[in-house]
Amino acid sequence: MTRRIQRRDVLKGAGVAGIAALAGCSTESGDGGDGSDGSDGSDGSDGSDGSDGSDGSDGSDGSDAPDAVMVVGFPESGIQLFRDFYSEFADDVPDLDIVVPDGLIDSDLPGEVDNDMNNVIGTAPSAGGPGAEFFAGLYEEEYDTAPGVFTAQAYDAMAVEILAATAAAENDGEAIRDRIRTVANPGGDEFGPENLPEAVETVAGGDPVHYVGASSSVNFDVNGDIATAAYDVQDFQDGEITTLDTLEFGNDLSDEDLDATAADPVGIDGEFEAQIGVLMPETGDLGSLGGPIRDGALLAATQVNDAGLNVTVNTRVEDTQTDPQAGISGANALVDAGYGAVVGPAASNVNLQVADQVFIPNGVVGISPSSTSPDVTDLDDNGYVFRTAPSDLLQGPAMAELARGDTVGAESSGTLYLNDAYGQSLEEQYVAAFEENGGTIDERVSFEPAQATYTSQWSSVLNQ
Numbered sequence: 001m002t003r004r005i006q007r008r009d010v011l012k013g014a015g016v017a018g019i020a021a022l023a024g025c026s027t028e029s030g031d032g033g034d035g036s037d038g039s040d041g042s043d044g045s046d047g048s049d050g051s052d053g054s055d056g057s058d059g060s061d062g063s064d065a066p067d068a069v070m071v072v073g074f075p076e077s078g079i080q081l082f083r084d085f086y087s088e089f090a091d092d093v094p095d096l097d098i099v100v101p102d103g104l105i106d107s108d109l110p111g112e113v114d115n116d117m118n119n120v121i122g123t124a125p126s127a128g129g130p131g132a133e134f135f136a137g138l139y140e141e142e143y144d145t146a147p148g149v150f151t152a153q154a155y156d157a158m159a160v161e162i163l164a165a166t167a168a169a170e171n172d173g174e175a176i177r178d179r180i181r182t183v184a185n186p187g188g189d190e191f192g193p194e195n196l197p198e199a200v201e202t203v204a205g206g207d208p209v210h211y212v213g214a215s216s217s218v219n220f221d222v223n224g225d226i227a228t229a230a231y232d233v234q235d236f237q238d239g240e241i242t243t244l245d246t247l248e249f250g251n252d253l254s255d256e257d258l259d260a261t262a263a264d265p266v267g268i269d270g271e272f273e274a275q276i277g278v279l280m281p282e283t284g285d286l287g288s289l290g291g292p293i294r295d296g297a298l299l300a301a302t303q304v305n306d307a308g309l310n311v312t313v314n315t316r317v318e319d320t321q322t323d324p325q326a327g328i329s330g331a332n333a334l335v336d337a338g339y340g341a342v343v344g345p346a347a348s349n350v351n352l353q354v355a356d357q358v359f360i361p362n363g364v365v366g367i368s369p370s371s372t373s374p375d376v377t378d379l380d381d382n383g384y385v386f387r388t389a390p391s392d393l394l395q396g397p398a399m400a401e402l403a404r405g406d407t408v409g410a411e412s413s414g415t416l417y418l419n420d421a422y423g424q425s426l427e428e429q430y431v432a433a434f435e436e437n438g439g440t441i442d443e444r445v446s447f448e449p450a451q452a453t454y455t456s457q458w459s460s461v462l463n464q
Contacts, residue, residue: 064463066442068097068403068410070434072417072426074285074322074347074449075106081416081447081454082113082120089458090119096462097121097408099399101392101426102149102370103418106288110239117236121408123398125372125389126230126246127152127215131193135214138193142299149289151296153369153388154343156213158276158300159196160184160388161341161367163211165274166311167203167265173340173363177383178263180365182208184218185253185262196300197307204311206267215369215388221257223377229390231398233407244407247398261383271310276301277334278315279344279354279366284322285449286347293369297343320345322449324353331358341365348373348422355385373425392422396429403430404437412440414461419446 073081085098100122110117127135127147135155139147161176163183168175182188183199188208191199199209211218219227233244278297281290294317301313316337318330327350334342335358342364345351351371359366360381368376368387372395379385403410413434417423423446431441445461447454458464 065093065096066410066412066414066462067095068099068408068413069461070099070399070403070413070415070417070427070430071104072101072415072423073447074103074418075109075112075288076285076322077418077447077449077451077454078104078106078109079112080451081458082109082115082117084454085458086113086115088455089462089464092464093462097403097410099403099408099413101395101399102372103286103289103422105149105234105241107148107241108288110236116239118238120236121402122234123231123395123402124149124234125153125215125395126232128230128232128246129156129192129213129216129218131212131214134192134194138303139296139299142302143292143295145292147296148292150293150346150370150389152214154293154296155193155300156211156215156218156388157343157367157369157386158278158297159193159199159213160211160218160386161276161343161365162196162274162300162304162311162313163199163203163209164365165276165341166200166268166272167208167263169266169268169272171275171338171340173365173384175263176341176365177363178261179265180367180386181220181260181262182265184211184220185258186210186219187262193300193303196303197309200304200307200309200311203265204268204272204309206265208262208265213388218388219253219257220260220386221253222260224381224383224386225377225391226388227253227257229394231390231395233402268310271312273312273314275314275316275337275339275341277331277337277339277342277344278317279320279327279330279334279342280317281322281346281350282317282319284320284326286322289370290320290322290346293346297369320347320350320354322347322350324350327351327354328357331364335362335364339364341367343367343369346370347420348376348425349420351376351385352379352421355379355381359384371422373421374429375421375425392426392429396426397433400430400433400437400439404434404439410439412442414443414445414463415441416445416447416457416461419448 102124167179320327417427
């Protein structure tokens with residue numbers, strides 16, 4: 001397929017201020033993603049002045065389709081979803097752009113779909129922290145493959161939990177919670193992935209540190225969210241994924257953030273073993289992404305254990321199966337085994353339920369490297385839930401700016417999204433930002449994971 005607009009000047013003119021403004025826009029639609037929202041269907045024949053539309057076939061095919069469709073999902077469902085699009089609809093909408101978030105940016109997807117997917121572009125949280133280059137080399141050396149999406153965020157989550165547990169000198173969740181910002185936020189000497197073992201030694205000696213990570217500076221605000229973030233614009237072309245640009249934005253920590261609990265390190269006399277659980281989807285809809293994310297977390301533990309310190313790390317992995325009930329079961333197993341801190345879960349629908357039913361009532365710290373739902377920010381979590389991935393309050397507007405800007409140039413868009421906390425919240429943020437930026441939203445269609453076919457959903461969102 002050939003794009004109707006050559007990609008150039010990615011997110012031109014958006015900048016920090018533009019995205020920050022979009023991130024604050026209202027999501028007042030409140031319809032939960034029902035249908036056409038009164039946008040008059042085709043918004044006047046899609047503004048294409050007759051040049052694309054029906055491609056001369058029957059005078060109607062593709063003429064009512066939006067310029068772009070934003071799709072939210074995970075690879076396991078995405079394989080069938082994209083197979084259905086390319087086999088049933090692609091010829092009718094040759095100029096359609098598909099915009100996706102990190103959950104569908106998977107280098108294996110074109111091969112599984114058996115299509116180069118040249119009309120797909122998206123955004124993914126960037127591994128753009130000060131230690132990004134060192135982490136990438138360490139990951140490739142350990143696993144003989146390049147790191148993927150959220151692997152750096154997982155490494156940072158594990159590093160912070162190791163440091164906080166060491167600062168607490170115990171594996172009690174409350175004591176670890178009170179020292180997350182002691183090791184992550186400004187206040188101590190600065191350390192990064194390249195000298196993580198030295199950071200552990202410093203904390204064990206009773207001094208605070210300021211860990212700056214592989215994915216970002218890893219400064220946590222009062223809600224447990226990171227204060228700064230970056231997104232890569234990633235393009236599917238000829239069966240491969242290319243990063244076109246990186247957009248960085250964020251805010252300095254406020255006085256309230258800086259005043260959040262940061263207890264002094266205790267200091268360790270003798271040996272200490274930090275027990276850090278890893279709760280990741282090794283199977284299920286997110287299984288293909290969960291394995292590398294798990295490996296990113298385990299890499300930090302391996303790095304510390306290989307350094308020959310008086311501090312070691314004992315890890316245990318539980319599989320969420322990308323399912324809330326399996327996630328709850330795995331989290332309970334970690335709690336019963338005495339783990340006071342956990343890296344994970346990955347998916348927002350799993351993270352929200354695990355946090356509510358396991359982490360918060362049991363006083364266990366959870367740092368998710370990839371749960372991006374805005375609902376995580378609003379959890380009544382008593383300070384136990386953190387994340388090293390940015391909220392979809394930021395990614396939704398970033399995707400909308402990508403879709404509306406010169407790169408894609410869409411005047412109208414439909415949405416096709418996974419019917420869970422992740423899909424719903426990201427779709428709402430995208431819709432609000434796309435409309436705020438002058439675009440028109442057409443059909444909003446949800447889907448369930450592991451459907452046998454998605455042809456009816458595609459038919460609805462494309463007005464076919």
